[in-house]
Amino acid sequence: MLRTEICDYFGIEYPIVLAGMGGVSMHRLAAAVSNAGGLGVIGAAGLDPQRLRDEIRATRKLTTKPFAVDLLAPLPEMIRPHVTVMIEEGIKIFVAGLAVPKEFIATMHEHGMKVVVMCGKVRHAQKAEAAGADAVVAQGTEAGGHTGEIGALALVPQVRDAVRIPVLAAGGISDGRGVAAALALGAAGVVVGTRFIATPEAQAAQVYREALLSAADDSTTRTRCYTGKPARCIRNSYVAEWEGDPSRIEPFPEQVRVSYKNQVMDYTGEQGDADPFRTFMPAGQGAGMIRQVEPAGELFARLVEEAKTAIRKLNRAVS
Ligand SMILES: Cc1cc2nc3c(=O)[nH]c(=O)nc-3n(C[C@H](O)[C@H](O)[C@H](O)COP(=O)(O)O)c2cc1C
Incomplete structure (x- = not known):
């Protein structure tokens, strides 16, 4: 029990x-x-x-x-x-x-x-x-x-x-x-x-599952760049670009619109265009396990x- x-x-x-x-x-x-x-x-x-x-x-x-x-x-x-x-x-x-x-x-x-x-x-x-x-x-x-x-x-x-x-x-x-x-x-x-x-x-894009399988304890970061609110996700080059100058990030929910415009929100794989270097892949620090x-x-x-x-x-x- x-x-x-x-x-x-x-x-x-x-x-x-x-x-x-x-x-x-x-x-x-x-x-x-x-x-x-x-x-x-x-x-x-x-x-x-x-x-x-x-x-x-x-x-x-x-x-x-x-x-x-x-x-x-x-x-x-x-x-x-x-x-x-x-x-x-x-x-x-x-x-x-x-x-x-x-x-x-x-x-x-x-x-x-x-x-x-x-x-x-x-x-x-x-x-x-x-x-x-x-x-x-x-x-x-x-x-x-x-x-x-x-x-x-x-x-x-x-x-x-x-x-x-x-x-x-x-x-x-x-x-x-x-x-x-x-x-x-x-x-x-x-x-x-x-x-x-x-x-x-x-319901997850194949590249998202693969990113989790290869993740280590330090593969995630907290960023506002996808939604305007701090969200933990797999670190990739899209995150690095925004975090280079976070002052450009809009507040929630405007930044969500920016992300849809940039086609980086398809982590579910429904649109078939998930890109591991750009797509939002929400994940916790336990991904390393x-x-x-x-x-x-x-x-x-x-x-x-x-x-x-x-x-x-x-x-x-x-x-
Ligand atoms: C892909 C993903 C999407 C999430 N979406 C939501 C959501 O829509 N609403 C919500 O309350 N929490 C959401 N969360 C947070 C979870 O409810 C939960 O707090 C978190 O997954 C627990 O931590 P773990 O991922 O380390 O297990 C999401 C988390 C992930 C990974």
Whole structure:
């Protein structure tokens, strides 16, 4: 058994949650993680409301287990129509990135939805709890995608001490030792992103998967050059060019438009023009641990077994 209070809270078997990676965590990956006993999360950032509905329905065709939807919520207008879709489709767990979705929390609760908020600082977690969030994710700077400056080792216990609601840990967790460590820090569970990109179920360009397989511990960097907000991704020559003079980088969301114009946002491979020297390839520092592409269900089972082994070892150390 590897069980914590978050398992009953979300109706899942193991305290491992798939990161709602925009464009990457689509129905196949979300369903695979849910079927393996974790919480699959659809990364719906970038989907229009109809595509969100399609993804939810496609996920339901592949699993009868609980799953969630993640959206970036920096501006209420960005997610208003999506919130209606989630309610209509009976989504019970919502994960919000980049902001506390304050305006929608009461309505979501009325419809039996739990609200989870991604946080990079203690202050963000306290704000989320005060607004009525049901759980927070303490996301360390190691994480792929938009991320803060504080390492998970320092952030998770500080968030745990600052709020009463359940805390999940994210950032750099790529094997079961990371899962065990997060639980030791006081987290009720973990959110794993980057490691799940190296699965056949992830929607990711081939060059992106290859970049992860060859990544080392220092292959990523935090840059505003793709979206205007600091995001951790694989370092390449496009990043180096912008970081040569960061004053040219526009704020969010203008810089996102610049990136689409420059055709550097196709990390999912849908347009078929991903270029490892230019394309945005969000990835965490745990990418250096990825050695192979493996089915999400097998990877999930391995994370569970490795976590149990790590915890047993620690138990022996104190007997
Ligand atoms: C490709 C990619 C896309 C991401 N997109 C989102 C997103 O749309 N919304 C969000 O809340 N977090 C997003 N994240 C951050 C993850 O939710 C999570 O915090 C992170 O992946 C955890 O760290 P790890 O990648 O080291 O496992 C993304 C991360 C990656 C790698």
